[in-house]
Amino acid sequence: MTVDLTHDPAITELARRTAEFVRTTVIPVENAHDGVAPPEPERRALQAAAREAGVFVPHASPELGGHGLDMCGRAPVFEEAGYSLLGPLALNIAAPDEGNVHLLERVATEEQKGRYLVPLAAGEVRSCFAMTEPAPGAGSDPDALSTTAVRVDGGWRIDGRKWFVTGGDGAAFAIVMARTTGAPGDRGGATMFLVDADNPGMKIGRHIPTLDESLYGGHLEVEFSDCRIGDDAVLGEVDEGYRYAQVRLGPARLTHCMRWLGIARRAQDIAVAWAAERRVFGSRLADLGMAQAMIADNEIDIAAARGLILRACWELDQGRPAGMEVSIAKTFTAEAVWRVVDRSLQLNGGRGVSGDVLLGRFLREVRPFRIYDGPSETHRWSIAKRTVGRYRAEQAR
Incomplete structure (x- = not known):
């Protein structure tokens, strides 16, 4: 196997510009807030500055305003962004939005991409990923998933509790993992769903106090109670979550x-x-x-x-x-x-x-x-x- 540790010159240049942007624009904001996530207006200002500098959402496809970097290409750019705790936020590559952009590009339907992916990649909205549950639910062992989604007239009903939902405060939507077949402890049987934050069956709970405070929107508890969604909210295929x-x-x-x-x-x-x-x-x-x-x-x-x-x-x-x-x-x-x-x-x-x-x-x-x-x-x-x-x-x- 030929091993080449060099990057394409365009990636090297993007990493250089990212490093310059982080040092000149992001670190002063980080210092002003002692590394803690800033208020929403400053998030938007940082992302606008990153867009102006040409370093915004580098992992997304060019159609979404990004650079379409593969995994090896992301490595040096994301490392330079991570030189500041707020660098990933500025470039719109912070968790969980970065991973959700990647997932939606790969799995979502065209209608779902227009509704969720496009505004997310543009930084117009934020998102969260609701998978982890309080014990004895899903954590290190995903097979313990206990949140359920059952078929009802016109779609699905989700019931269950999640916690450590990163970015949940202020997120426009959640990608929710729920069990559609089997029981907790069974292998498989999970489905991903897209749930809008204004759904009355999705209730945002407390902020979990944690060591870390730089991830935007905190780590939250979220309860799903009689949360009704349509069939168009299924992300991918049923039971393939x-x-x-x-x-x-x-x-x-x-x-x-x-x-x-x-x-x-x-x-x-x-x-x-x-x-x-x-x-x-x-x-x-x-x-x-x-x-x-x-x-x-x-x-x-x-x-x-x-x-x-x-x-x-x-x-x-x-x-x-x-x-x-x-x-x-x-x-x-x-x-x-x-x-x-x-x-x-x-x-x-x-x-x-x-x-x-x-x-x-x-x-x-x-x-x-x-x-x-x-x-x-x-x-x-x-x-x-x-x-x-x-x-x-x-x-x-």
Whole structure:
């Protein structure tokens, strides 16, 4: 297999312009809000500025105003956007909208695209993805799905509770995963539905207090009670929801990795700049062996994570399932980014835990990624299961 780690010049140039835009336009807004998601007028202003700079919605097709980047092409651009906590929001590539754009482009009907995808890609509306449920419902184990959708005259009725619905506050619509056959614990039997936020059967509940606060619209509880929708609200085919979820979840896990890798680089840059100038015990901090080890380990984690992300992206771009590669990249990157930010904070000493730099905010934001999109332990279980299965298959030949 020929391995070429270079990107097309057009992608390299887009990444460069994204980096410039984030540093000159986004980071000042981030600093003004201490890394927390800003009010709606500033979201719209940031996105208008990104559109003007030609870096808006890069993953969407040109027909939607984007650049139509494949997964490998997204990697450097999303990483540069992730250099600021608000960079993805500005480019309209933040979760969950980025993953929903990807899903709708692949699965939605033409009518659904016009109604939901076009305004979403344009940044005119926001969306959410309602899959996770309070225990004992679907979480790390999607087969535990308990929210139901049953046929009624004219369409469907959805009943159930969801939580950790990211972006739910102010979203114009939700993509809802509900069970259409079987019972909780059964494999399969799920369907995706498009539900407008003004549906009286969809009730927005409380904001769940979490470590992270930069994802726009928070993490919410949502209840579906006698939620009536038409047949035109079915996204894809009935009972094929889990198959479509893989269309979204694999790429979305990797784009999360790309964005958080940008924050790891930002933390490392802050740490190196401080260590290069800070004098302690008669020398610069960067000249001390323990500090050098942390700086070097950060570089190793960043480079290794980038390589694993690109490998998984390449597999997806070849049309392969890439479940193994995605799980490896997600697990390693989630933990590596935490290590990089933690070491960077340590190198900054008291300054690192102060509000004078955003390293403390970065630490709070990246920690949940070891749980979101599948806990590290679940991905390790999946990796081990695939590894053992491959061994058994080889022995049976």
